[in-house]
Amino acid sequence: MSAEDKSRAAKAPRKLSEANINRREEILDATERVLRRDGYSGLTARKVAAEAGFSLGHITYNFSGMDEVLSETYRRLSGRLRDSTANAGCADAPPLARLAGFLDAAFTPEFLDAGHLRLRIDLWSAALTSGVIAATESELYGHYRSDLEGLLLAVAGDDPARRAQVPLLTDTLMATLDGLWLDWMRRRDDAGIRHGLKGCMALVHALLP
Structure with a gap:
């Protein structure tokens, strides 16, 4: 792959698979539950990950x-x-x-x-x-x-x-x-x-x- 091709690949938006989309939805569901229970002041990535039953890495992979x-x-x-x-x-x-x-x-x-x-x-x-x-x-x-x-x-x-x-x-x-x-x-x-x-x-x- 040429340097130009690599540059294009790096800039291209990552396509989400169906599994990724479903995982994002599960993370958002978990976020809503944590917000309802603990409020914005009590919201953390770790709480969301635990609520969703995922590792913390799933949040950083699926969201910025x-x-x-x-x-x-x-x-x-x-x-x-x-x-x-x-x-x-x-x-x-x-x-x-x-x-x-x-x-x-x-x-x-x-x-x-x-x-x-x-x-x-x-x-x-x-x-x-x-x-x-x-x-x-x-x-x-x-x-x-x-x-x-x-x-x-x-x-x-x-x-x-x-x-x-x-x-x-x-x-x-x-x-x-x-x-x-x-x-x-x-x-x-x-x-x-x-x-x-x-x-x-x-x-x-x-x-x-």
């Missing part, structure tokens, strides 16, 4: 480091939420009904589970000190925001004045949803969640009459 492990764990959590909101309601329903279904889908028992919310908050905290996790968090936030914005644009229709309200509504609703999750962590108040979601829809009706 614990930041990537955490990023991929966060990606999976957000993927579940996005799948749930995407599947909420009927695609043929009126835009307002689809928007209401989207908002409600984020507050089912699965996503109000204390372990799930602890994971979200821990990963938000990790994003403050890790550029890798922060980039992943920003990307996933952007996906969710784009989905919400698309629904609001559908509600607004073609009226330029109504569409001009969508950025304000999107930012306000995103902040409100985060606040409702945090408030649930503190108070476990079902009525508070219902009132908060009702308030979101009332704001939409007020700005997009």
Whole structure:
């Protein structure tokens, strides 16, 4: 092999076999369990390896480091939420009904589970000190925001004045949803969640009459 061929080979991304992919999933499953049990402050590569039943080398072989492990764990959590909101309601329903279904889908028992919310908050905290996790968090936030914005644009229709309200509504609703999750962590108040979601829809009706 020539020096040029060796250089190309070194730069080529490593292809993951099915066994590697399955092992990565097992490591991410183990990471989620450790985070639920011990929190971000108690997470270590050794704990994850022990939880998965692997040697420490399996983590270093399958991931670039614990930041990537955490990023991929966060990606999976957000993927579940996005799948749930995407599947909420009927695609043929009126835009307002689809928007209401989207908002409600984020507050089912699965996503109000204390372990799930602890994971979200821990990963938000990790994003403050890790550029890798922060980039992943920003990307996933952007996906969710784009989905919400698309629904609001559908509600607004073609009226330029109504569409001009969508950025304000999107930012306000995103902040409100985060606040409702945090408030649930503190108070476990079902009525508070219902009132908060009702308030979101009332704001939409007020700005997009």
